[in-house]
Amino acid sequence: xxxxxxxxxxxxxxxxxxxxxxxxxxxxxxxxxxxxxxxxxxxxxxxxxxxxxxxxxxxxxxxxxxxxxxxxxxxxxxxxxxxxxxxxxxxxxxxxxxxxxxxxxxxxxxxxxxxxxxxxxxxxxxxxxxxxxxxxxxxxxxxxxxxxxxxxxxxxxxxxxxxxxxxxxxxxxxxxxxxxxxxxxxxxxxxxxxxxxxxxxxxxxxxxxxxxxxxxxxxxxxxxxxxxxxxxxxxxxxxxxxxxxxxxxxxxxxxxxxxxxxxxxxxxxxxxxxxxxxxxxxxxxxxxxxxxxxxxxxxxxxxxxxxxxxxxxxxxxxxxxxxxxxxxxxxxxxxxxxxxxxxxx
Amino acid sequence: xxxxxxxxxxxxxxxxxxxxxxxxxxxxxxxxxxxxxxxxxxxxxxxxxxxxxxxxxxxxxxxxxxxxxxxxxxxxxxxxxxxxxxxxxxxxxxxxxxxxxxxxxxxxxxxxxxxxxxxxxxxxxxxxxxxxxxxxxxxxxxxxxxxxxxxxxxxxxxxxxxxxxxxxxxxxxxxxxxxxxxxxxxxxxxxxxxxxxxxxxxxxxxxxxxxxxxxxxxxxxxxxxxxxxxxxxxxxxxxxxxxxxxxxxxxxxxxxxxxxx
Numbered sequence: 027x028x029x030x031x032x033x034x035x036x037x038x039x040x041x042x043x044x045x046x047x048x049x050x051x052x053x054x055x056x057x058x059x060x061x062x063x064x065x066x067x068x069x070x071x072x073x074x075x076x077x078x079x080x081x082x083x084x085x086x087x088x089x090x091x092x093x094x095x096x097x098x099x100x101x102x103x104x105x106x107x108x109x110x111x112x113x114x115x116x117x118x119x120x121x122x123x124x125x126x127x128x129x130x131x132x133x134x135x136x137x138x139x140x141x142x143x144x145x146x147x148x149x150x151x152x153x154x155x156x157x158x159x160x161x162x163x164x165x166x167x168x169x170x171x172x173x174x175x176x177x178x179x180x181x182x183x184x185x186x187x188x189x190x191x192x193x194x195x196x197x198x199x200x201x202x203x204x205x206x207x208x209x210x211x212x213x214x215x216x217x218x219x220x221x222x223x224x225x226x227x228x229x230x231x232x233x234x235x236x237x238x239x240x241x242x243x244x245x246x247x248x249x250x251x252x253x254x255x256x257x258x259x260x261x262x263x264x265x266x267x268x269x270x271x272x273x274x275x276x277x278x279x280x281x282x283x284x285x286x287x288x289x290x291x292x293x294x295x296x297x298x299x300x301x302x303x304x305x306x307x308x309x310x311x312x313x314x315x316x317x318x319x320x321x322x323x324x325x326x327x328x329x330x331x332x333x334x335x336x337x338x339x340x341x342x343x344x345x346x347x348x349x350x351x352x353x354x355x356x357x358x359x360x361x362x363x364x365x366x367x368x369x370x371x
Numbered sequence: 372x373x374x375x376x377x378x379x380x381x382x383x384x385x386x387x388x389x390x391x392x393x394x395x396x397x398x399x400x401x402x403x404x405x406x407x408x409x410x411x412x413x414x415x416x417x418x419x420x421x422x423x424x425x426x427x428x429x430x431x432x433x434x435x436x437x438x439x440x441x442x443x444x445x446x447x448x449x450x451x452x453x454x455x456x457x458x459x460x461x462x463x464x465x466x467x468x469x470x471x472x473x474x475x476x477x478x479x480x481x482x483x484x485x486x487x488x489x490x491x492x493x494x495x496x497x498x499x500x501x502x503x504x505x506x507x508x509x510x511x512x513x514x515x516x517x518x519x520x521x522x523x524x525x526x527x528x529x530x531x532x533x534x535x536x537x538x539x540x541x542x543x544x545x546x547x548x549x550x551x552x553x554x555x556x557x558x559x560x561x562x563x564x565x566x567x568x569x570x571x572x573x574x575x576x577x578x579x580x581x582x583x584x585x586x587x588x589x590x591x592x593x594x595x596x597x598x599x600x601x602x603x604x605x606x607x608x609x610x611x612x613x614x615x616x617x618x619x620x621x622x623x624x625x626x627x628x629x630x631x632x
Contacts, residue, residue, distance in 0.1 A: 076538055098537040111535035115553050124549075125539035176540060 028089030028179040028212060029054040030075060035084035037070055037236075044070040045081065046236035052180075052214055057206055059227030059244075060216045063259070067236040068216045072182050075214065077101050088179055099128075104173030104211070108185040110165045112157040118168050119144070119153035125176035143175045146205060163194050170202070174209055181206070183215040187222065199225055220260050224248065232256050253367045254290060263292040264336045267368065277311075279332055284308045288365035297362035298338035300327055302348055305357040313356050318345065329356070396612055403605035420606040430607055433591035437571055440502070440587060444509040444570035449563040451510070452517025457551060459518070460525045461533070474515045485512070486579040493580065504580045505587070509570040516569060517562035524558025525551075557625045564622035572615055 030052040037045040044067045052058045060068040073079040075086055077098035085092050093101055112121050119140050120127075126136045144150050147167040157165060166186065173181060186202070187195045203226055206213050217223050223230050224244045231241035232255075240247055240256045251257035254265055267290040268277040275286035283291060285308075304310060313329040313336055325342035328335060336356065348354060406417035424430055459471060477485065489511070493504045528551065536546045552559070574589040581590060588611065592604055 078534060078537075098534075099540050099542055101538075102540075103538055105535070105538040107531050107535060109529065109531055111529065111531040113532060113536075113550060124536065124541070128536075128539065128541045128545050128549075172539065 030180055030212060030214065031087040031090075032071070032075065033084050033087070035071065035074060035081050035086065037067075037074065037079060037081050043067075043236040045074065045084075047084065048233075048236070048238050049084075050231055050238055050241060052212060053229065054212055055210050056228045057203070057213045057226055058215065059223035059230040060214065060233060061218070061220060061223045061230055061260070062233035064218060065235075066233040068233050069184060070236075071233070072184055072214060072216050075180070076103055076105055076182055102176070102179045103182060104176065104178035104180070105182040106166075106169045106173050106184065106186045108188055110157075110169040110189075112165060112168055112172075114157055116156075117153065118149065118155050118157070118160070121157065121168055122153075122172045122175055124172060129176065139175055143171045146174075146208065147171045147201075162190050163198060166190065166198055167201070170205060174205070174211065178211065181209075181211045181213040183213065185216055185218070188217070188219070195222070202226065224260070230260075232259060234259075250364060251292065251366060254292065257292040257364065257366050262295050262337060263364075263366075264295065264298060265366070266291050266293070266363070281311050283363055285360055286363055286365065288367070290366050290368050291363040292366045293358055293363050295326070295337040295339040297358045298336065299357050300329070300338050300340075300345065300348060301355050301357070303355070305355050307357055307359075309357045309360070309363075311356040312353055314353055315348065315351055318348075318350065329354070331356075399605050400609045400612070403602060403609045405602070408602060420602040423603050424606050424610075427603060430588070430591060430603070433586050433588045434607070436502075436585070437588040440506060440509065441567050441571040443506055444513055445563050445567040447506070448510045448513035448517050448566040448570075449559060452514050452562055452566070453521050453552075453555070453559050455514075456518050456521035456525055456555075457547065459522060460528070460530075474518055477512070477515050478519075482512070482573075482575040486576040489576060490579045500580055500582045502581070502585060505577055508576045508580050509573055512573065512576060513566035513569040516565045517559075520562040520565065521555055521558040524555045528554050561622045561625035564618050564625070568615055568618045568622070571618075572611075 032048055032050050035045050035048045036043070046067075048067070048071060060071060062068045070079055074081050075088075077093070077096070081094075085094055087093065088101065088103075113124065116124070122143060123136055123140050126132075126139060131139070140153070141150070144153060147170055149164060149167050149171065152160070152164065157168070160168065166189075169186070183202075187198050190198060199222060215223070215226065227244055229242060230244050230247055232239050232247070234255055240252060247256065248260055251260060251263070254263075257263035257265070266275065266277060266283060268275050268283075270276075270286070270289050271282075274282050274284040275289065275291060276282055299305070300313075300315075311331065313331040315327060316330045316335075317328040319326040319328070320342060323341060324339060325345045327338040327340075327345060327348070329338065330336070338356070401414065403420055404414075404416055404418070406415040406419065459467065486508075489504075489508050490500075493499060493507075498504055532550050532554075533546050536550045537543075541549065572589065573587070574593060577587045578590045578593065581587060586594065588607070592607065595601070595604055
């Protein structure tokens, strides 16, 4: 077990900055989710920690030691790949034992450790199968077992659940978290699925164009995204911008958002209240209903405010009295408008 | 109706191809067991020509030469070719595309031309004719085949497997030995068998590069025919065809040409 630190990590591919001076600490024993749109550099960051990517500048420290002179095979890392990368010609047990075999751990010790880790991932009796005889979820478990059997200092997961269907993905999220807790290993996890990152991680980091834009505990980042990009990327957000006045934020159409202290605020769709009659509170905006989307218990309203789309989510019954088209009122409780900075592109 | 006619035409065509390919070989094989020295019919079985072969020292020593040279060539060409294919697969370097493209023309250039060029070259560098020259020449001829076949197999290999092995603690050599080679083994075997066939069946380059008196089997057969055609030649040729066809059938089995079975 060890903490990981990257300092000023920079990597350029031609004109593209895959990593741009990223500095980040990964706490010992923590579960860290790296999140970002495709091309944001999250996978490059993971591969730089593994040693597959040689940074142009900056360094990686594992357990306090710089590792730029340590080759991949000596970094004592466990890694689970998106495609699992199980060795097709070996049985499950031999796949899992690979890291032990190259370390010359033999005999009873080898067999015991393989058995223990297969029990941990609940594949105790599938040791003699070949990878092509396994389901997606089982392959995922084998890849996990193979990565942790050598007791690595860090576990790197590159979109490990993206190949699974939704139901299985949710089940494997729980499994992944349980295994990580039992082993207590520092885990860094790359995903583009924000829900997955929020569910699993103790801490998340959001990358955009090779830069780390925000990091922290998931709830804190979600509730206080600080900038418009993070607000929109992590969850959904309706953005309102205008000019700042003594009383609050004045929108271009003259409406006022009282109490706002920044030129832009974000409001989560679940906090937007829609009503046919004028609300009594201080926040009152007008909008047109464009579309109603029914999705079981929850409903979504797509509204239009001077050409800007606005989204509201609530229990479908709350939208029942609203007309299918026409002007309505928007409001939210004070404190639901999150101050954000306009993200530079 | 037309489909049926085309079907019949197709079958006749295939039968003709097989007939013209294999009829001469079958006739030769039959005559090697015929008692008459002058190919007279009716056919009378005799093992005489094979017995004579066994006591013909020139043919036996040429056969032995051909076999051991083919084994040496197979070993060198397979090892070098496999290493080259893996390097081409794993690394990016300037001139890689050019190098890859340069591998194909030697397969297409007539052996007569290559043989002449090699003869000039080996005399030019002072190596001259002889067994080492023959071996170098055969390796050069066989190498592209091995690289092409092993590369084809590598194209089906998932490079992530090498990364997975590295991260699990395997050195580059262990990765090659435990992960890459087991996957491409059928390609290596097929490439090796082809290299064997290229060397064992090689006439032109061997003829140009061997010293007089040090003939390989194909060279000896050629020179014997010029002196006079005996049924012994039928016998040894039948044996060569049997060996070559077994090797090629094995290669086909391993390399999957002719499609997936």
